[in-house]
Amino acid sequence: MTNDFDADALGQAAVDAYRRDGIVCLRQAFDPDQVAFLRDVAARDMAAPSRMSNDATRDGTGRFFSDTFVHKHIAELGGIVRDSRAADVACALMRTKKVNLIFDQFLIKAPGTSTRTVWHHDATYWPVAGDMVATLWLALDPVTMESGAVEYVKGSHRWGQRYKAESFIDKDLYKEDLPPVPDIEAMRDELDIVAFEMAPGDCTIHHGLTVHGAPGNARDDLWRRAYVMRWAGEDVTYNPRPNLQPMLFDPQIPAGGPLDSELFPVIRP
Template sequence: MNEYAPSELNEDAAEVYARDGIVCIRQAFSPSEVEFLREIAAKDMAAPSKMSEDATREGSGRFFSDTFVVKHIPELSRIVEDSSAADYASKLLQSKKINLIFDQFLIKEPGTSTPTVWHHDQTYWPVAGDQVCTMWVALDPVTKETGAVEYVKGSHRWGQRYKAESFVDKDRYKEDLPPVPDIDSMRDDLDLIMFEMQPGDVTVHHGLTVHGAPGNSRNDQSRRAYVMRMAGADVTYDPRPNLQPMLADPGIPVGAPLDSALFPVLRQ
């Protein structure tokens, strides 16, 4: 079982997360929180931060991304700090301490052909440790047609870190790591899972869980997601060359806990 109500996030759910690297929490956010996030998404797309990128490759539509959004639109602290998001992460990671690495909008507008390539997240970021997760909040109905994400269950325990691949500039990342294997050719040998979601549902996946998604083939429906990248107590600062750009230097030593203005503590 990989699907839970918020009230069901107990030790069994944490064990499933630890084993599979992916769970779905149904109706984790209220309709009012979803509507608030939709309003902020529209505000951010109308006036993006300096961290925004258009991840659209060849083809149609628009794949919009913006990171460290709460630093750009402080109203988002209502979700980052005051919602149950960090509590969900705390229960699944089994960590009383939770830091925010960054938050993000990932929006595939109607008719966006750009896929999300197979990848895992953690090698993009200057962090080390096991308690790293991504919380992906659906703001629209999510189906295979609109670009539902597929996850390779257990891939976070393969003992392998893969080279990050840029959605914008294929030459951005240069870390000496192997590429993600050809997941599509391995489907018969892997345990893949995909969740069709309603607004307010969330997925939480481990930082090393391999995942990918198709484009949004619907011409009448966006696929808007608000994403929080979070870390538990075992995570430390691990800067390396040619990583995903961070908003600022956090001003902490290599190997230190993330606690800083850039990576704030949400729960302690």
Template sequence: MHYAPIRAITQDEIDTFDRDGVVCLRQFFDAKTIGLLRDMAEENTRNPSPMAVDASREGTGRFFGDTFVWAHHPPLKEFVWHSPAADMASAVLQSEKINVIFDQFLIKDPGTSTPTLWHHDQTYWPVAGDQVATMWIALDPVTNATGAVEYIKGSHKWGQRFKAVSFKDKDLYKEDLPEVPDIDANRDQYEFAQYEMEPGDCTLHHGLTVHGAPGNSSLTQKRRAYIIRWAGADATYDPRPNLQPMLRDPGIQPGDPLDCDLFPVVRGG
């Protein structure tokens, strides 16, 4: 499939990411591309990989997730390597070299009561560095009712790493880090960013930006997102106990650049 760049990332968008830890990039993916990603989401749901999980807690609905999906679906590998997504990450992270850590589908079915708990991403992964970000591509209309993500502006610059939070088992992660503060009980202390999005919009947020989302209270609309975790030139391998499982051992040493078959270089290098 041929992917055409929509436009260049602006300096204002780069500055917004640096300041707030998140930026919304509107309509960088056309309807044909979104159709492909939706088809892949449905195919992946029907035929999940061994890494698929249902993160639903007590309540209604299903919160489906699957990771390293590019390794199982060739059209997604083509997208990661040849769509504008890696160039967008390169521009926002200000790094000519870009590795993909992994990609992922996250799908909240209609009526899914499970929220996305407040967390930041990077403490789940064996990755150190500042040039780390998550791209969250909307495949459906996203509103507060369907589960629009809230981001705490500037939280990537707090200088604090928080213990990873399991959506299923609160005792799963053991790293000796403080727990995420009780955001909802102290909302007046923070400044939030939340974006209603149309299919083809995406956000990029820093690996240490604290964020969460409500459940999907719509009874008719899915909230499907295709997510890519990107790393820039300063990222290194940082294995620690009790992390989110990766597809396999990357075969590199702690402190090494991420460059390997598991975390391949997509741009530069």
């Protein structure tokens, strides 16, 4: 479901769609100045990335770049995290009064990048437990199916199953004893799969257990740059396990404790 963004209230339809489908698209949730600023920061980050960066392209063409905890690397991003509508959107959709930032991230596919984003869901990559986990994916460029629009399996966040994390680089990286993601490509006729073509400033918000994936960027004239924020609501606790996605540093939180820490700051209230 796509909704016109309301600065004061998302509306019940958006909240219901998020809870039912695990995915909502909001149009023009971020203004042109914020988008221009994030494009500039993305260019700076690609030129001088942090130690948390990755280039997932190994075989194939182009460049699939990511960098994580980027607000810790480029301090000006703290203003977007704190002062943009992102945290308020996360609160409204998850029906939580408190949100922590798990991390922020750039996900960038250069023109002609053949590497696809494998089918996965997010929550099993991270040391968190709870239902109120969401990802906000902000388009910094026009997004088309040809340039790599993300596809989401509607309702998959309520399948009652956690799937093994899938590395985009090393298939043996994650070792948690969970079943693999089903063969979504073989199940297309049985599933309700949605994708959104987007303008800069549009964003999607999906649940941490919503299965999603994306093709490569087949355009030779269009970047697919996204700024991503991962949010946790009031029911989320710290759940460290071996072989997870690396965090920037140890937050020194006991297992089962609240996320509130320097690593996972409280953004609202």
